[in-house]
Amino acid sequence: MSDWDLLEKECYECVKCKLHQTRKNVVIERGNREADLMLIGEAPGANEDELGKPFVGQAGKLLDMALYSMGIYEKDVYICNIVKCRPPNNQNPTEEEAASCISYLERQISLVNPKVIVLLGSVALKYLIRSELSITKARGTWLAYNKIDVMPTFHPAALLRDESKKTMMWKDIKKAWIRAQE
Numbered sequence: 001m002s003d004w005d006l007l008e009k010e011c012y013e014c015v016k017c018k019l020h021q022t023r024k025n026v027v028i029e030r031g032n033r034e035a036d037l038m039l040i041g042e043a044p045g046a047n048e049d050e051l052g053k054p055f056v057g058q059a060g061k062l063l064d065m066a067l068y069s070m071g072i073y074e075k076d077v078y079i080c081n082i083v084k085c086r087p088p089n090n091q092n093p094t095e096e097e098a099a100s101c102i103s104y105l106e107r108q109i110s111l112v113n114p115k116v117i118v119l120l121g122s123v124a125l126k127y128l129i130r131s132e133l134s135i136t137k138a139r140g141t142w143l144a145y146n147k148i149d150v151m152p153t154f155h156p157a158a159l160l161r162d163e164s165k166k167t168m169m170w171k172d173i174k175k176a177w178i179r180a181q182e
């Protein structure tokens with residue numbers, strides 16, 4: 001069994017936190033496992049839970065549009081989340097849920113081995129980097145995770161509420177994409 005097959009199997013069978021009780025699907029990934037650019041969101045929502053893929057709802061459409069507008073396609077990115085099961089009522093994942101799930105994400109990162117990681121929103125920033133910085137402060141600045149360059153930016157759902165963040169998010173992803181291609 002390959003490392004990926006094993007990871008998938010463990011995720012599908014996971015009962016480490018209570019989110020397994022309410023999930024319809026485990027949401028692991030979409031995109032290219034060999035991509036140089038990895039995008040990490042927070043947690044599956046209702047659409048993702050239904051379809052078993054990350055960022056396939058309204059926020060995902062906005063993310064895809066941002067990527068397409070820069071000539072970045074699904075083959076160029078690997079997309080996943082901090083936690084793999086939907087928190088009920090779209091709550092943020094708790095410390096316990098994130099702690100139960102983080103080792104799967106760490107394995108995904110080491111298998112994909114991307115050049116650059118984009119963190120989408122404050123939850124991803126908090127749980128991957130353990131940063132207490134607000135996303136408004138941290139966005140657009142380079143951070144690091146195990147020697148991988150990390151670019152935090154706004155979560156696409158935040159852009160649905162506040163259009164003025166769009167340009168900043170576009171700029172941050174563009175920066176990340178340029179570095180991923182270097």
Ligand code: URA
Pocket residue numbers: 041042043044045048053054055056057059060081
């Ligand atoms: N929001 C996220 O953070 N992840 C998804 O997969 C969908 C919405």
